[in-house]
Amino acid sequence: MQKYSKQTRLLLAVDCIIFGFDGDTLKILLIKRGFQPEKGNWSLMGGFVQVDESLDQAANRILKQLTNLEGVYLEQLQAFGNTKRDPIERTVSITYFALIDINKYEIQLSKDYDAGWFPLKRVPKLIFDQQEMVETAKKCIRYKAAMHPILFELLPTKFTIPQLQALYESVFNTQIDKRNFSKRILATGLLIKLNDKDKAGSKRGAYYYQLNMQNYYAKFQSFMNFIPNPDTLLN
Amino acid sequence: MQKYSKQTRLLLAVDCIIFGFDGDTLKILLIKRGFQPEKGNWSLMGGFVQVDESLDQAANRILKQLTNLEGVYLEQLQAFGNTKRDPIERTVSITYFALIDINKYEIQLSKDYDAGWFPLKRVPKLIFDQQEMVETAKKCIRYKAAMHPILFELLPTKFTIPQLQALYESVFNTQIDKRNFSKRILATGLLIKLNDKDKAGSKRGAYYYQLNMQNYYAKFQSFMNFIPNPDTLLN
DNA sequence: TATTTTAATTGTTTTTTTTACAATTAAATA
């Protein structure tokens, strides 16, 4: 059968907002753009969608190019399609956000792309409409994390409750009572207590936990209150 | 400056999932597709994105073409980009969902497109991957309606509490206690009680309410519990 | 006109969840 002959074809890109947590601050991974326009300026990792790949495949390819990671949490965020967003040529960008364990990110690859981690509060000026993309991603991760256990994707397999709390406090820019946080998290049934401790953070040491993957997958889509009164925090 | 010369351009479409509520059932508006392939088969209202319009503009244009409505609730849902989703030519579709007052929908226009309303539970076979689009939209409207007051967009300016409850029960496929629903809704401060009654539904008549637009806009983004235990319902 | 019928309206008690709040403990270090 013939093609849709009279229609205009457009460039389609994928841009990734890659989140990582260093134990203290929520960060995103940026690169220095390698081609014109805006060559050398800070930018999200992105690329054009190829004819033979789906959007998800494109996003995974782009994520792997930079981080060498596969099978990590990657979710479609939003399509950005203002006509003037790319000054060279009309390009629609589908954004994805990724949550990765910052330790698994291979430094080796950062040289190819001049990559760097930036605290969400100190993101440099970005090209095109990418500032807006990052803002949207920030809202989305908060929204989702308030009700679904996605933040575990930012932690290593073994983690402690204080680490987890620091992550929540960083993402929501708030402070949570230790006792209540611990109760709330343990009540979900998502955690398995291990026998060894992390001695790095304190003299006493904090017990490691890992995810109960069975419960994690089972409860992932349900609504849970990880954050008290999330609407008072989002800014 | 020159263009991104070596990249492939793709067709970009917008498809709209248009929701309406007839007082009893949540429905979507479908058309009979007017061109090949799949001409004459039930389909979402859609169209190709033009070079000079943004995605939002395209969605609004397409919605207006069919319903003659402007300024209604319209939100980007998701981009669908499997390589084989359109058998004629690789086409990426950005889906939007619209919530409209079914009474404002102009019958006159349905003839141009052979349009019809279908209960969400009895949606006919749709073309391409549109079944999946509808499923995604259904999940999204439920997810959002459990926490944000979007369902008012489906009602006329004046509505009664029993009508509103029927809407919630229809969307979530559940039954809610009248006393608790009334308390919950009135406690939001979103409703203004009017002096006249709707006599259609009962002998006694039910008081009309309208939205307090001030509070509606102010509280729209906050998380509210409109539905008890939403995770037990979503299916 | 009195009675019946139908759906709208309203309140209280119980249960569950959330919040507020501080003492104790393990382990390294001085």
Place this chain on the structure above:
DNA sequence: TATTTAATTGTAAAAAAAACAATTAAAATA
């Protein structure tokens, strides 16, 4: 051995949610 530091744990009060049914307005009917 004493000190220091952060991890761990429990309870009472407050707030929110859930369970539950009688009363009322108004039309229809006898």
